[in-house]
Amino acid sequence: MRLNHKSIAIDDKSTIGEARRAALQVAQALGFDEARRSDIGIACTEAATNVLLHATRGELLLCPFVAGEHFWLDIFALDEGPGIRDIGRAMEDGFSSIGTPGQGLGAIARLSDESSLYSSPDKGTVYWCRFKSAGSSSAAAVGLVNVPIKGESVCGDNYFLKINAVQSLYMMVDGLGHGAGAAEAADEAVAVVSQSVGEPTSEILTRVHNALKKTRGAAMSVAVVDHERRIVTYAGVGNISCNLLHGMTSRSLVSQNGTLGAVLPRVPQEYTYPIEPNTILQMFSDGLVSKASLSGYPGLQNRHPALAAGILYRDFNRRRDDATVLVAKIGGPLA
Structure with missing residues (x-):
């Protein structure tokens, strides 16, 4: 829903x-x-x-x-x-x-x-x-903001999360443009990803690309966190920004050029990154400026990630597109 x-x-x-x-x-x-x-x-x-x-x-x-x-x-x-x-x-x-x-x-x-x-x-x-809700896990150390551009009733961005103690999946998608057509593409991508949990991230991109050929297309990134091995496997196409933050260090994750549903890279690539304790995963659509960062907010990385998501939205929103932010703590066991 x-x-x-x-x-x-x-x-x-x-x-x-x-x-x-x-x-x-x-x-x-x-x-x-x-x-x-x-x-x-x-x-x-x-x-x-x-x-x-x-x-x-x-x-x-x-x-x-x-x-x-x-x-x-x-x-x-x-x-x-x-x-x-x-x-x-x-x-x-x-x-x-x-x-x-x-x-x-x-x-x-x-x-x-x-x-x-x-x-x-x-x-x-x-x-x-x-x-x-009653029974909801307190382990959901994640913050999400997903707001449509002013004048639209539905957001052309969307997201999907599947979080558990062994492996978690975080996905963000930005349908081209905004409004109902963009939302249709984004929702279709979410439907495909929700049925593809456990597959390699490069295979997930390919499945979404094929499903989105009937839509206007989208940019998408997907990150799979292995909590026991402390690694992130990542694949992306288009301009969803994704970073790993640890202390004063920020590492940008590599996305390929293209548009799912229209132009898929000849060989979709997935990349693996090690993660340290207290690592933060930050994802955002191009509704935020590309320089969006938590570096200027002392102590914020130690607070609940929802607070960080709200601050990124407030301070880096371009106000000319749908804006979506996801911030999650991924560098430790889910208590």
Whole structure:
């Protein structure tokens, strides 16, 4: 099931209600019960209110994810305001300068299953929280943002994840252009990859290429992580960017020129890379500028990868195309 990620501009009081209503609609579509929908509504209201109060304007993202019977909803509150100088005070449960229903960011942390905040003086704040279905694994150390270009209701990018303790697969695809035609190509690629788990990455590319001949085509990258052998096997065609981050070191993974569905490299190549403990996999579509990097954010690599995904989206979004970001911790056993 594909549920669209939503972006709501927060720039006056009416947009707070708009964001809350959108969050409740997504929560209901995911299958959250009434009590959890109420929690989500409070969290969304509080997060949007804090943006408006402290930064005057910003953006709220609603990012659902579904994997079989399990699902989650990520809420991001993004701004480029003055930042939070006293984070400890802001996170106190019960603290609110205007008496909103949640009474402070600490209440969002209490209501949600996971949350985190990153704030820099004069550069703004990103606040993230996650609401998970009952039984969802806490091992999903991954962040995802998948937002269509303004004016489109569906994103022409898509992704597929298959995560387990032995081997995990991460895939991102960008249908050519944007809108319904791009989404059709991207969705077809996801369908093929979901049926090809366990195959060599080069073979997966070939299968997707053949399936996409009836569509406008796409760029795609797929990375398979062997957690026991600590290696990544990677193959890509087109302009999906993929990097491995470890400390101060960033390594770009090699993609070949071409367009799946139209021009496949004569010999699709797959590459193998070793990974160290605490390695981060970063993938993003060309909706972000090519220089997108976490290097200018001290300590961010040690935080939840969803927080990193939100910051990359906020700071490197070109705003001229669909934008998709995937950040995952891959350099250790999945606890």
